[in-house]
Amino acid sequence: MGNDELIALDRAHVWHPYGPMPGRTDPLVVESASGVRLRLAEPAEGRAELIDGMSSWWSAIHGYNHPVLNEAVRGQLDRMSHVMFGGLTHEPAVRLAARLVEITPEPLRHVFLSDSGSVSVEVAVKMCLQYWRSLGRPEKQRMLTWRGGYHGDTWQPMSVCDPQGGMHELWTGVLQRQVFVDAPPAAYEESYADLLRTEIGRHAHELAAVIVEPVVQGAGGMRFHDPEYLRVLREACDAHDVLLVFDEIATGFGRTGTLFAADQVGVSPDVMCVGKALTGGYLSMAATLCTSRVADGISQGEVPVLAHGPTFMGNPLASAVALASIDLLLSQDWQVEVKRIETGLREGLAPVAELPGVREVRVSGAIGVVQLDHPVDMAAATRAAVREGVWLRPFRDLIYTMPPYVTGDADLARICAAVGAAAAAG
Numbered sequence: 207m208g209n210d211e212l213i214a215l216d217r218a219h220v221w222h223p224y225g226p227m228p229g230r231t232d233p234l235v236v237e238s239a240s241g242v243r244l245r246l247a248e249p250a251e252g253r254a255e256l257i258d259g260m261s262s263w264w265s266a267i268h269g270y271n272h273p274v275l276n277e278a279v280r281g282q283l284d285r286m287s288h289v290m291f292g293g294l295t296h297e298p299a300v301r302l303a304a305r306l307v308e309i310t311p312e313p314l315r316h317v318f319l320s321d322s323g324s325v326s327v328e329v330a331v332k333m334c335l336q337y338w339r340s341l342g343r344p345e346k347q348r349m350l351t352w353r354g355g356y357h358g359d360t361w362q363p364m365s366v367c368d369p370q371g372g373m374h375e376l377w378t379g380v381l382q383r384q385v386f387v388d389a390p391p392a393a394y395e396e397s398y399a400d401l402l403r404t405e406i407g408r409h410a411h412e413l414a415a416v417i418v419e420p421v422v423q424g425a426g427g428m429r430f431h432d433p434e435y436l437r438v439l440r441e442a443c444d445a446h447d448v449l450l451v452f453d454e455i456a457t458g459f460g461r462t463g464t465l466f467a468a469d470q471v472g473v474s475p476d477v478m479c480v481g482k483a484l485t486g487g488y489l490s491m492a493a494t495l496c497t498s499r500v501a502d503g504i505s506q507g508e509v510p511v512l513a514h515g516p517t518f519m520g521n522p523l524a525s526a527v528a529l530a531s532i533d534l535l536l537s538q539d540w541q542v543e544v545k546r547i548e549t550g551l552r553e554g555l556a557p558v559a560e561l562p563g564v565r566e567v568r569v570s571g572a573i574g575v576v577q578l579d580h581p582v583d584m585a586a587a588t589r590a591a592v593r594e595g596v597w598l599r600p601f602r603d604l605i606y607t608m609p610p611y612v613t614g615d616a617d618l619a620r621i622c623a624a625v626g627a628a629a630a631a632g
């Protein structure tokens with residue numbers, strides 16, 4: 207199909223993320239992808255290939271078309287691509303669950319596999335509410351979170367996303383009303399820790415759980431905070447009989463420099479969500495892990511089952527490639543690579559801080575963020591990055607990058623230059 211025809215059909219029929227129908231700008235057509243490069247069907251701004259600065263939204267940590275991951279999918283495809291999970295089981299899902307338990311913080315022990323991050327958050331919330339219901343305390347049914355968060359686009363996740371400035375403002379009044387506290391400051395402040403303690407205590411009687419993204423708040427604003435706050439949350443939750451949920455969908459699998467962000471302070475949640483990089487960006491899959499306390503609570507209740515079961519639960523292809531991706535990650539010195547990218551981003555983005563219109567440049571792990579003092583002109587910023595041969599996807603007042611861990615130093619320098627060009631143009 208020709209490029210023009212494809213774009214015309216796309217405009218006529220295809221909805222894209224966070225877009226109107228039809229979209230206001232034409233998307234670029236990607237023909238194939240390999241390593242850290244996206245190959246375009248037709249050159250844009252004179253570029254036939256773009257270095258991927260986004261890891262396809264945190265997921266493609268090993269880059270594209272990776273021989274090891276391709277082989278994992280192919281091998282599984284020849285055995286079976288899917289089989290229902292009710293009453294049946296299979297080695298890829300069982301091995302994946304066991305592996306996740308092994309690499310995530312103790313005492314997480316049980317794994318619920320689902321199709322996407324948002325669904326894994328739905329399951330996490332359902333687990334927490336049902337736990338308290340089973341214990342005869344159904345009034346504990348609200349969630350507490352801090353502002354500036356993002357947990358997905360289905361209803362429960364939306365209800366704990368930042369209520370302002372986010373994409374879900376429209377639904378105020380329709381969504382379940384959760385308890386919000388101020389967004390965490392970047393550095394540790396005792397007064398903010400006290401606020402967390404006070405609010406958790408004050409609402410404890412109606413709270414099922416606290417849910418947060420540990421260390422890095424992603425799509426809610428790309429903000430970083432001192433991991434010490436996680437310890438404060440853990441202690442306050444324990445003191446007041448409230449469960450703690452960590453949404454590690456963006457931060458999981460090494461992105462912040464530790465395998466999971468919670469590892470930075472050795473704090474364990476009661477429930478934890480992983481997704482995005484779980485399959486190395488190959489297939490859609492997420493998981494909700496919980497402790498035996500939570501699982502036993504649910505399973506000894508009046509309705510002693512967790513009533514959730516996606517059709518494609520535990521999909522064998524996704525499980526097989528997730529296992530391969532985790533093994534591939536852990537078989538290398540991934541910490542060195544993440545550190546190398548962190549250093550490259552710090553050095554490469556430092557000059558961007560001097561540009562007019564730039565409010566702040568911040569880097570944490572393999573994540574680089576430029577915050578402007580105005581909303582970004584998305585079309586102009588994207589075009590400027592493409593002109594530099596780099597794919598970026600800015601939003602709100604943010605131009606940011608989280609490159610695949612396999613990004614070489616020269617490509618990393620080009621990504622940083624493109625972030626600068628986008629900041630100057632946007």
Ligand SMILES: *Cc1c(COP(=O)(O)O)cnc(C)c1O
Nearest residue numbers: 322323324356357358424455456
């Ligand atoms: C992306 C994301 C989600 C939602 O995951 P989907 O797979 O897009 O549904 C939830 N929480 C966090 C922290 C995320 O970054």
